[in-house]
Amino acid sequence: MTSSTPRRSVLAAALAAAAATAAGSAAPASAATPATSAARPGKPGTGKPSLVDNQAWTSYTDWRCGAGSGTHAVAGRRPGLVIGAPKGRTDYTDPHTQKTSTWEYATWISPVHRSHVPATEVIASWNAAAPAGTWIQVELQGTYSDSTATPWYVMGRWAAGDGDIKRTSVDDQSDGKSSIWTDTFSIDDAASGLRLLSYRLRLTLYRTPGTKLTPTVWRLGAMASEVPDRFTVPASTPGLAKELDVPRFSQNVHAGQYPEYDNGGEAWCSPTSSAMIIKYWGRGPTAADLAWVDPSYIDPEVDHAARFTYDYQYEGCGNWPFNAAYAATYKDMSAVVTRLSSLNDLETLIRAGIPAITSQSFLKTELTGAGYGTSGHLMTVVGFTADGDVIANDPASPNDAAVRHVYKRAEWENIWLRTKRYNASGGVSSGTGGVCYLYWPAHPTPAQKRALAAVGIR
Template sequence: MTSSAPRRTVLAAALAAAAGAAAPLARAAFEPGPATPTAATTPGTAAPHRPKSLVDYHSWTTAADWTQGRIEGTIVWPGPRPGVRIGHAAGTADYHDPHTGKAATWEYATWTGPVHRLTVPATEVVASWNAHTPAGTWIAVELRGAYSDGGHTPWYVMGRWTAGDGEADIRRTSVDDQKDGKSSISTDTFAIDTPSSGLRLVSYQLRLTLYRKPGTPLTPTVWRLGAMGSDIPDRFDVPASRPGTVGRELSVPRYSQEIHKGQYPEYDNGGEAWCSPTSSEMIIEYWGRRPTREQLAWVDPAYADPQVCHAARHTFDYQYKGCGNWPFNAAYAATYRDMQSVVTRLASLNDIERLVHAGIPVITSQSFLKTELDGAGYGTAGHLMTVIGFTQHGDVIANDPASPDDPAVRRVYKRRQFENIWLRTKRYDAKGQVKSGSGGVCYLYFPAKPAPTQHRVLAELGIR
């Protein structure tokens, strides 16, 4: 069985093909659900020694964080989850939606973050966000960085996003053809064009622009805005980690993408390519959230697991024409009650062991030949699956959506094989050509108020 690539995984090759200038426009419903699962209370074993981090994830989430930014029409909204929203319009802007053909005028307000100096001068940066966007509202997330040679990037659009896709909404989209001769945007990832030159991004700013229909009191609210900068070296093989905290398996729902083949082909050609939203839905439901019956009313009642169809529709990137945009999946998960999410990179399976021991499953991105992962039965240029536990010997227990049916989703993969295909940045395809790997990319979804054990582990991994 071959799993379709869920998103662009070949970063270096894609950058060489990027062309054009940054786009000129530079500016989910909440429903009740069961309580959050009880976190792990058994103390973990001592964490293995962690090498020097190659990743810097930084976020703005608190009232103090938001007040550090420069505001034009936005206000800091207090409460259990402080955020920014429109206080008054700073101006209006016209936007012609390339995916609907509609042109409209929007009120907007902006929040521009302070300069964040990267602890790891980066070759890549991925932004992610958590927001509520009522119908007729949307947000744009942009990044501007400083190079190690003293120059600066333009304001790059990292995403134009809204939770919905109704008549009043734009279509969520990445923006192609953004580059400045030193760096480029490939779907959801900023990357230095030639890392071997030594050029790095040493700092960045993020800018939020919040949009709404003129005259309406509705407003987006953004609770979390962050970015993961990294400098992962080119590597075909990654040193193996020794098993640490193992022997726990989380009870995560099992959903197959393969049973959705042919369903709603307008969303990434149907279910065979839905590994990312299928994985997202598994963890959303692990935390006791799911779409309401009303939200699922549009799905053909003959289809099993309609919530997977819903996740595919609401993670779909209309420019990329796929459901594998990393930040769009994270943003979708955070539309559910009291949920938050980030896109980051981890250093080894030891990091995932600690998260799983604390009760947090992890979605990982990897690509591999059929011969490189025993028991998978397929090869893929890019695939998302959910790590839900570890055997007593340290092998990986994964919910792999590229399975023929829901009961077959649970798999056990050899630790060494899994870790290498997830963490490497270079690989050979079936023709012997060099391709790229994700370098340890993962999605982390967790409650707005994680349990103390979860909070501690997340903080130790740079997530606050």
């Protein structure tokens, strides 16, 4: 009733088996025991080493510092990268339509970024406009702690629409040391101590040959992380009582609608959450954009978000970077996928007026008042009560009016931040370790900019 079968469960099962063979114990991919290393920089004033490294290229100088071939950096209020004189032409056979088309293309490779966190996982995200007749590909290549290099991994082939190519993740990418699981680079055997120390990203911009069309990329980056192996996480001390006026959308009112997008609304927790925050910021699809939706459906922007976040390989709407990229297609919006360390981080954001979409999994008995259990679900945190409990717009609700929930702080914080959990069968599954999506205006207020910086986002 919440989300489609999450790739996190598949990832956990596969990598637990690999770890059991290699190290004699089962350890989910997101549940890595950190290798011994020197103390790493932490959040200012906390004295705690950081578990997350966020890097992004966004400025005119950033785009000029990369190695471009056929690309051009553009200045202005929102600097970006576009196709200049194309590098060449190439054929692409869409695996989901079997259609082969010829495209002009240009490339840009970022400078090498050395993460301050020796990482077990990396998730890329990007903000771009891709008008009809254009699309982009994002790749990652890194260096391991044993001084060897990864191959170039495809992190996503993305189009804002679905008429030119079908946006897709790419399966079956591995070098025997790491693998790509839908949208996540993951070390295969974290218990071995192997880590990714640095990486660079490659953008390829595509357009219809003979035109002057171009995608425009405003932001490209990645979140590298090394989250400890943990079943439980102690609750943080409450520090804020505030609630944001975020619109409330239920995914369940869309059950059965457009089953070609992951069987309809019962699996649409991620695009439903995205639609809530996009509307909160005063953005969203126009009436013309929504003309394809059955006019009898309420909240048609949810159907629209599902269609335009759908990953044709994953066969679902829960691809994290695709949701962030969708949000950033709206005027002057920025978006990233990251991890946060505690509810105090969410309080920092809420104080500045920034809600967050969080990913968690839990048994029915683990979250009082939810009334369901899930192997993977997204909800929107909109505030905190005077007692410090979490106010969440939970899309797994029977109707829009029922979406607002108050969840106990300690329960909610644990199911969100843990990396290992016991599933309904008594086995061990993975948790997301504090994953969230953040959407905010491309030109934030000073208070919003400070709040984002406090959680590692620039």
